[in-house]
Amino acid sequence: DGGITQSPKYLFRKEGQNVTLSCEQNLNHDAMYWYRQDPGQGLRLIYYSQIVNDFQKGDIAEGYSVSREKKESFPLTVTSAQKNPTAFYLCASSRRQGANTEAFFGQGTRLTVV
Amino acid sequence: GENVEQHPSTLSVQEGDSAVIKCTYSDSASNYFPWYKQELGKGPQLIIDIRSNVGEKKDQRIAVTLNKTAKHFSLHITETQPEDSAVYFCAAWGNYGQNFVFGPGTRLSVLP
Numbered sequence: 001d002g003g004i005t006q007s008p009k010y011l012f013r014k015e016g017q018n019v020t021l022s023c024e025q026n027l028n029h030d031a032m033y034w035y036r037q038d039p040g041q042g043l044r045l046i047y048y049s050q051i052v053n054d055f056q057k058g059d060i061a062e063g064y065s066v067s068r069e070k071k072e073s074f075p076l077t078v079t080s081a082q083k084n085p086t087a088f089y090l091c092a093s094s095r096r097q098g099a100n101t102e103a104f105f106g107q108g109t110r111l112t113v114v
Numbered sequence: 115g116e117n118v119e120q121h122p123s124t125l126s127v128q129e130g131d132s133a134v135i136k137c138t139y140s141d142s143a144s145n146y147f148p149w150y151k152q153e154l155g156k157g158p159q160l161i162i163d164i165r166s167n168v169g170e171k172k173d174q175r176i177a178v179t180l181n182k183t184a185k186h187f188s189l190h191i192t193e194t195q196p197e198d199s200a201v202y203f204c205a206a207w208g209n210y211g212q213n214f215v216f217g218p219g220t221r222l223s224v225l226p
Contacts, residue, residue, distance in 0.1 A: 033213065042216050045215075092214075
């Protein structure tokens with residue numbers, strides 16, 4: 001089955017710890033994205049990558065870091081510098097650009113700071 | 115950059131009635147407009163999309179219309195069913211930033 005997989009589904013973090021959220025896709029998509037969703041809110045862009053070994057900051061990149069060493073993988077690290085990390089994190093992928101730019105989402109990771 | 119507004123923020127309809135959600139965008143260069151449905155605790159799922167060279171697209175009970183001159187597009191759901199209850203997001207492909215810009219979402223409730 002082709003798709004985009006996020007893990008874990010639920011994640012608990014102690015204050016001051018870094019945590020890494022996994023996102024893997026087997027759709028052969030060039031572009032990948034990370035969004036943050038707070039309760040009752042829309043999707044805010046954290047980081048995106050249009051090609052391997054390249055990524056750009058989105059609207060709320062502070063306190064987050066990413067890497068794109070492989071086309072299939074785009075992990076997101078929530079660092080201790082992120083002051084309010086409790087949220088629902090969504091990863092998406094799409095073809096790089098052009099006419100067929102449907103974005104497909106994973107099922108999300110719910111991060112809670114304890 | 116691109117800015118997408120969406121109205122209404124909440125919408126309640128009786129089962130069998132129609133629902134309409136409207137979005138406006140700011141970047142006239144945007145050329146792709148998807149709609150997503152998000153159920154509680156899940157990721158958004160693409161339900162229909164439209165490209166700037168088309169004015170309307172239908173898929174069974176769902177349709178999307180696009181007015182490029184006015185820079186707005188709308189989602190129409192006919193014969194609503196309780197399983198249509200969810201949060202719906204519109205989005206625009208922002209050529210300026212090379213990424214998707216999402217509206218704030220509409221919570222649709224279909225009352226039996």
